[in-house]
Amino acid sequence: MSKFAHKHINRRSVLKGAAATGFGLGAASSVYLPTAFGRQEKGKVVFWTTHSGLGFEAMQKIGEDYNAMGGAHEVEIVQRPPSSSNETDSAALITAVRSGEGPDVYLLDRFIVGERAASGLLEDITPLMEAAGDDTDLSATFAGFAAEEAQYNGAIYAMPFDTDLRALFYNVKLLEEAGADMAAWDKANGPMTWDAIAEVLHSLDVKDNNGALTQAGFVPYFSQGWHYTYGFAFGGEFFDYENCEVTPDNEKNLQGYQWARDYCEASGFQELYDFRQPSSRPGSSPTDSPFIQGRLGAMISGNWEFAGFKEYAPDTEFSYTFTPVPAEGDPSVTWAGGWSTVIPAGAKNPEGAYDFMKYMTGADGQRTYVEINNNLPTNLELLGDAELLGEDLKWFADQFETTRNRPVLPVGAKYWDEMTAAWELIYTGEAEPADAMAQAKENTMADMEAGGYCPIEAPE
Secondary structure, rough: HHHHHOOOOOHHHHHHHHHHHHHOOOOOOOOOOOOOHHHHOOEEEEEEEEEOOHHHHHHHHHHHHHOOOOOOEEEEEEOOOOOOOOOOOHHHHHHHHHHOOOOEHHHHHHHHHHHHOOOEEEOOOOHHHHHHHOOOHHOEEEEEEHHHHHHEEOOEEOOEEEEEEEEEEEEEEHHHHHOOOOHHHHHHOOOEEEEHHHHHOOOOOOOOOOOOOOEEEOOOOOOOOOOOHHHHHHHOOEEEEOOOOEEEOHHEEEEHHHHHHHHHHEEEEEEEEHHHHHHHOOOHHHHHOOOOOEEEEEEEEEEOOOHHHHHHHOOEEEEOOOOEOOEEEEEEOOOOOOEEEOOEEEOOOOHHHHHHHHHHHOHHHHHHHHHHHHHHHOOOOOOOOHHHHHHHHHHHHHHHEEOOOOOOOOHHHHHHHHHHHHHHHEEEEEEHOOOOOOOOHHHHHHHHHHHHHOOOOOOO
């Protein structure tokens, strides 16, 4: 196991990734964090997470339950401060790994597993799975999109944990007042087309004497209205494995971006941007959301919204339906994000780390997380449990068959950032979709080529 713990470490690539991130010293933990990792007792497993609130409470309970089984290993759940920038920032983890003080298990956003694996920051857990006699076909245990995100270039680097899906949420009262056909908005009747919702939602726009929007039907880029959202919804693809290139300018992606741009132009580029701005400022409160305030007709968002509705707008009737489709009869396609457990390079107890990972991502661990934090599991054993999930989460779980994931790439974070910059140029009317995404492709491919990452094996 000692040999395995260092087998896949590439110190040069970890250093390179750290330098590119531009970090300083790692942030301090908000709970007790052992500083003498080299003197850990045998069987000690240190787990780091940046989660807080109910998410952290659930992980503490998972740790307590794991330790109560009295196995050969004992886990310590450590809460680390979240990044000051975004979820793609692994600077604190990179710092710890470089100094030999990294954790045994880390909770990592699943879509950047490939990037962190390519940099040498993560251990390949395939040998651990094989040594334990476990099935290396992750799709036998986890939802397919989550299993795909846990692999990179033919190896397994993560065990999927929770997930979340996007859908179209709407304010029932605002739509009824606008004279909308509410039967069409009923999810029992299947998805609507993008053009059909545009016709209704534009009628909800209300402006004051100065031309500022006081109420809007829809802001295409609000909440989860991302580039991936429209690309997947319109049937697009984001990576070509055969030619080893990112494809933000895929024809169907561009169709989705054009729809969003046209919608923004009709409502007013600047007017929509100003309307959305207060809720997008760093540190803004959930109550700053125009949807929570009852001033936004519909939005693309995720299943986590249910908790916010209950706490911040209990008297407002909200509902949800499928992500719209380009044409009648098309399947509604959404996408998922979520977290995963990984073993950072140089972990002191990789065998114990894997043992805890199996419990946390297994049926018992994920059940605890769903019960406390009310998020979706990825473990197949739980997806049919209607009592555990409840009506709302069960509906979202039923959409897994048409759920996509972001491509597993060694430049996943770079790709996201480049597309996000291009996306803003599109929805503000500063650039045409083809031009903006062509630039995003060029910038991302420069990193792909500089890293010498091609070819990349498609995940199973």
